[in-house]
Amino acid sequence: MRDKVFIHELTAFASIGAYEWEHTIKQRLVFNIEMVWDFTQAVESEDVSFCLNYAEVSQKILDFVENTPFKLVETVAYKVADLLQNTYKIQWLRIELHKPKAVAQAASVGVIVERGNA
Numbered sequence: 001m002r003d004k005v006f007i008h009e010l011t012a013f014a015s016i017g018a019y020e021w022e023h024t025i026k027q028r029l030v031f032n033i034e035m036v037w038d039f040t041q042a043v044e045s046e047d048v049s050f051c052l053n054y055a056e057v058s059q060k061i062l063d064f065v066e067n068t069p070f071k072l073v074e075t076v077a078y079k080v081a082d083l084l085q086n087t088y089k090i091q092w093l094r095i096e097l098h099k100p101k102a103v104a105q106a107a108s109v110g111v112i113v114e115r116g117n118a
């Protein structure tokens with residue numbers, strides 16, 4: 001089963017940074033997320049309660065990331081992956097996390113984590 005729900009360019013304003021000066025400001029983090037989910041029950045019933053609800057998932061991520069201080073983008077990605085796996089029965093997920101202004105000469109930098117079996 002390779003059905004996927006995705007969320008592209010989910011933007012959070014977070015306390016994120018390895019350095020002291022970053023701890024007094026909020027910076028933009030952008031998530032691209034893919035999650036494998038079996039659509040069969042949702043399609044048969046046309047009932048959103050059988051979906052992996054992208055609105056609910058997005059809000060859960062924003063509530064967490066915007067209210068927790070982090071130093072490393074790696075930590076954000078690991079904790080968001082844990083949050084999603086502990087909340088939903090997601091068989092496989094991929095999180096691409098961008099910190100857009102971190103390197104002036106780069107469009108974006110960040111990390112990618114994957115969890116589960118595709």
Ligand SMILES: Nc1nc2c(c(=O)[nH]1)N=C([C@H](O)[C@@H](O)CO)CN2
Pocket residue numbers: 016017018019022071072073074099102103
């Ligand atoms: N692999 C990483 N490298 C760097 C990180 C990080 O979280 N992961 N963070 C920083 C600083 O916070 C930087 O973004 C400040 O401009 C540097 N490298």
